[in-house]
Amino acid sequence: MDRIVHAFLTLEQHLRAVVSTPQSYRPSHCPHCGFGGLWGHAFYGRKADHSNGGELNPAPVPRFRCLSCNRTCSRLPLCICPRRWYAWALQQRVLSLMLFGLSLRCAAALTGLSRHTVRRWWAWLRERTEHFAFHLRSRFPELGRTEGVATFWRACLSLMPLDKAMAWLDRDGLIVP
Structure with missing residues (x-):
């Protein structure tokens, strides 16, 4: 499973997609057990707006839960680094x-x-x-x-x-x- 969704290059595109097409983030299968059909499991916030005002913080990152193994995974847009705060x-x-x-x-x-x-x-x-x-x-x-x-x-x-x-x-x- 790709952790990074290539389609969203900017934070603004990501915020629109989370509201209008949240299914674009849904993985096809669980990265842990391979089971298909994950459920949306809320969001967590990331500080992704590095501008002076930071008005877009926190950016919602969608989480998904596997019905088979009960583990969760998340998908990030290309504009947010997976393991670093810096852009x-x-x-x-x-x-x-x-x-x-x-x-x-x-x-x-x-x-x-x-x-x-x-x-x-x-x-x-x-x-x-x-x-x-x-x-x-x-x-x-x-x-x-x-x-x-x-x-x-x-x-x-x-x-x-x-x-x-x-x-x-x-x-x-x-x-x-």
């Missing part, structure tokens, strides 16, 4: 700075993030690049046989934004931030 665009900006040779300290200063956060994101990406590259290259052969973390991710980010790359990896069943 995909900010993560891409930080990683791009690092990929083009800026230091941790400089990337943190330019983005207003702590060095610890930047270091954690950079380490996370480096650790998973080989696995991610294998899956992305199998889907996008134009990524070619690039060598090294920086070369691969520069090629990938020139082809698609980080949110799209992570959504494809999520579709393949990999854990993304």
Whole structure:
């Protein structure tokens, strides 16, 4: 099951879809036991509006309950990161700075993030690049046989934004931030 729904690129689209077409979020089967026919099980709120006012917070995220195993799962729009509070665009900006040779300290200063956060994101990406590259290259052969973390991710980010790359990896069943 895809945890990320590709159809909703912005928070505004997501909010409209939750009200007008909530079935677009319903998974076809349980990710835990494979049983089909999950029931809507309310919503939980996520802080997803990173603008100064944050008027759209909390954004409702639909949850579903399996009638067979009684476990729940949720589906997120592409505009909300599954495991990080920060927006995909900010993560891409930080990683791009690092990929083009800026230091941790400089990337943190330019983005207003702590060095610890930047270091954690950079380490996370480096650790998973080989696995991610294998899956992305199998889907996008134009990524070619690039060598090294920086070369691969520069090629990938020139082809698609980080949110799209992570959504494809999520579709393949990999854990993304």
